[in-house]
Amino acid sequence: MPKAIITGASAGIGDALARRLARAGYDLLLVARREERLKELAATLSREHKVQVDVLGLDVTASDAAARLLERAGDADVLVNNAGYGKHGPSHEVALEASTGMVRLNCEALTGLMMAFLPRMIARKSGTILNIASIAGFQPIPWFAVYSATKAYVLSLSIAVDAEVKRHGVRVLSLCPGPVPTEFQAIAETDADHARWFPRVSAEQCAEDAYWMIRRGRRVWIPNWFVRTCIRLEALVPMSIIVYFAGRTVPPPAKKHAANKQETPA
Numbered sequence: 001m002p003k004a005i006i007t008g009a010s011a012g013i014g015d016a017l018a019r020r021l022a023r024a025g026y027d028l029l030l031v032a033r034r035e036e037r038l039k040e041l042a043a044t045l046s047r048e049h050k051v052q053v054d055v056l057g058l059d060v061t062a063s064d065a066a067a068r069l070l071e072r073a074g075d076a077d078v079l080v081n082n083a084g085y086g087k088h089g090p091s092h093e094v095a096l097e098a099s100t101g102m103v104r105l106n107c108e109a110l111t112g113l114m115m116a117f118l119p120r121m122i123a124r125k126s127g128t129i130l131n132i133a134s135i136a137g138f139q140p141i142p143w144f145a146v147y148s149a150t151k152a153y154v155l156s157l158s159i160a161v162d163a164e165v166k167r168h169g170v171r172v173l174s175l176c177p178g179p180v181p182t183e184f185q186a187i188a189e190t191d192a193d194h195a196r197w198f199p200r201v202s203a204e205q206c207a208e209d210a211y212w213m214i215r216r217g218r219r220v221w222i223p224n225w226f227v228r229t230c231i232r233l234e235a236l237v238p239m240s241i242i243v244y245f246a247g248r249t250v251p252p253p254a255k256k257h258a259a260n261k262q263e264t265p266a
Helices: 012-023 035-049 065-073 097-126 143-170 184-188 203-217 226-234 239-249 254-262
Strands: 003-007 027-032 055-057 079-080 127-132 169-176
Touching: 003 012, 003 065, 003 203, 012 027, 012 079, 012 203, 027 035, 027 065, 035 055, 035 079, 055 065, 065 097, 065 239, 097 143, 097 169, 127 143, 143 169, 143 239, 169 203
Parallel strands: 003 027, 003 079, 027 055, 079 127, 127 169
Antiparallel strands: none
């Protein structure tokens, strides 16, 4: 049976993708810090789909995380780099640890896992790495400045490395969803009410699209036709206008503005 590794598998897109790949017959190694959640999911998937599901409680930002995961997993047909988070708000008000943590998890840890598994995939001339990016990676977003920058890194890195390794039978793909109602909003300190006109995509639909990407070898994919169209049209619009509307799409947190007004001396 094919084998897939999924980081950030305890919730959201990672959880949905684990369910989709199990349904397709993949053995799984599920990775996240919340090991108890992983064990519950593993038991369900093993029972329902008769696949082997192992779990690994691991903080992928740890300095030895890539080595530990490689030692535990050995080879894998698919590696999904899904672990990541964002923080919403004025950049100077976001905690320093949160800002640098986004870079460590969304960029550094993802790069470490990619580079750990790529040599083995290239040696056997097969394998797929699926990186979960975001439509945030296509333009700078005020109030989500660090997060959007990290996703731009993920998108750029994935496209470049895919061009390098495709001739070896290995693919590096980028799934770029728009808003997906998950635990992301609570951690980011935002909510799904922002940009109400912007279509939401479920974690389950993202998982379906991701599985399609893996089977087809689609380099970059944006779930939802309307969102894809908006991103394509950005090429025709000046950057100043793109940044303006990006900032309006995810405006600054109202509660922080209210707090700032209360703190302003009369």
